[in-house]
Amino acid sequence: MSILISPSVLSCDFANIQRDVEMINKSNADWFHIDVMDGVFVPNISFGFPVLSAIAKHATKPLDVHLMIANPDPYILDFKKAGADMLTVHYEACTHLHRTIQAIKDAGMKAGVALNPHTPVDVLQDVIADLDLVLIMSVNPGFGGQKFIKNAIFKVAQVKNLIHRRGSRALVEVDGGINLETGLELIKAGADALVAGSFVFNSENPIQTIADLKALS
Numbered sequence: 778m779s780i781l782i783s784p785s786v787l788s789c790d791f792a793n794i795q796r797d798v799e800m801i802n803k804s805n806a807d808w809f810h811i812d813v814m815d816g817v818f819v820p821n822i823s824f825g826f827p828v829l830s831a832i833a834k835h836a837t838k839p840l841d842v843h844l845m846i847a848n849p850d851p852y853i854l855d856f857k858k859a860g861a862d863m864l865t866v867h868y869e870a871c872t873h874l875h876r877t878i879q880a881i882k883d884a885g886m887k888a889g890v891a892l893n894p895h896t897p898v899d900v901l902q903d904v905i906a907d908l909d910l911v912l913i914m915s916v917n918p919g920f921g922g923q924k925f926i927k928n929a930i931f932k933v934a935q936v937k938n939l940i941h942r943r944g945s946r947a948l949v950e951v952d953g954g955i956n957l958e959t960g961l962e963l964i965k966a967g968a969d970a971l972v973a974g975s976f977v978f979n980s981e982n983p984i985q986t987i988a989d990l991k992a993l994s
Contacts, residue, residue, distance in 0.1 A: 780964055780994035782987055783810035783841045783950065785974030786832065787823055794828075797978070798835045804987040808841040808863070810952070810972045813856075815846040818870050819918045826859045833860025841972075843891060843952070845918050846870065850877055857884040865889030865912050865950075868900055878907050889950070893918060894926050898935040908947040910970075911936050915963075916953030925954025930966045937967030961993050 784806050789797035801809060811829060816822040833840055839862035846852070849866045850873075856864055864886045871877045874890065881888040889910030890901060894917055901911065913936065915929035929951060936949050951963050952972035960971050973990060980986040 778969065778994075780960075780968070780991065781807040781948070781950075781970035782990050783808040783970055783972045784977045784983075784987060785810040785812060785952070785972050787812045788974030788978040790978070794832070795835055797983075798832055800983055801987075802835070802837045804984045805991045806838065806987050808839050808970070809836050810841045810843060810974075811861075812843050813846060814918075818847045818867065819845045826855060829856070829859040829861070836860075839863060841865070841950075843889075843912065843972075844870075845891075850880060853877075853880050853884050853886075857886055861886055863887040863889055863910060865891050865910060867891045867893065867918075868896055869893055875904055875907070878904060882907075891918075891952075892932070894928065898932055898939060901936070901939060902943070905939055905943045905945045905947060908945060910948050910950055911940075912950045912952055912972075913968075914953055915951050915955070915959070918953075923954060925956075925959045929953070930962050933963055933966040933968050955990075957989060957993065960990055964993055 814821045814823040841863045842861040843865045864881045878888045887909035891912035913932050916923035948969040950970035951968050955971050955973040956976045977983045977986050
């Protein structure tokens with residue numbers, strides 16, 4: 778399977794968000810990565826439901842929604858209604874993780890769990906078989922443009938091993954500091970999907986940059 782590319786809309790030009798959504802539609806990207814931050818779980822605030830709904834109206838590819846919020850459970854159905862195809866919650870934000878995963882699936886979305894850089898992979902042992910996606914954070918969540926944490930490469934290999942051992946079909950996605958060099962290292966370690974924000978939207982030719990990432994596989 779070729780690598781999946783999920784450009785992070787957090788790095789787009791908010792004054793021209795429809796233009797950037799249409800650019801992703803035309804590109805070789807596979808998903809839209811949409812970061813939702815509440816200023817509580819992470820020290821930043823981003824998109825709410827109106828913006829997500831507006832993106833969904835124009836997007837022709839699945840919406841890969843990453844919740845960096847405290848207590849996501851009350852909002853699961855709202856994210857489905859707003860257009861999310863995949864909903865990823867943080868292990869660190871969910872007291873009853875298995876219940877949250879089941880609620881996401883019951884709402885008709887694919888379920889993902891994200892791990893912060895300090896969180897060990899072993900915490901997923903009891904839920905890995907229920908997951909569609911594991912998101913390894915290769916930066917500390919909250920802001921774009923951060924430096925890549927190299928330990929993420931080791932964690933990708935660990936998650937891939939856990940997936941194989943438990944018979945899971947989960948994909949491994951990585952978010953933070955992605956470029957052609959780090960992307961290639963992550964693919965070699967077993968990553969299935971790469972989230973790229975600043976690297977795509979700050980480039981002179983975002984469509985070509987997405988194509989270059991896609992060609993890494």
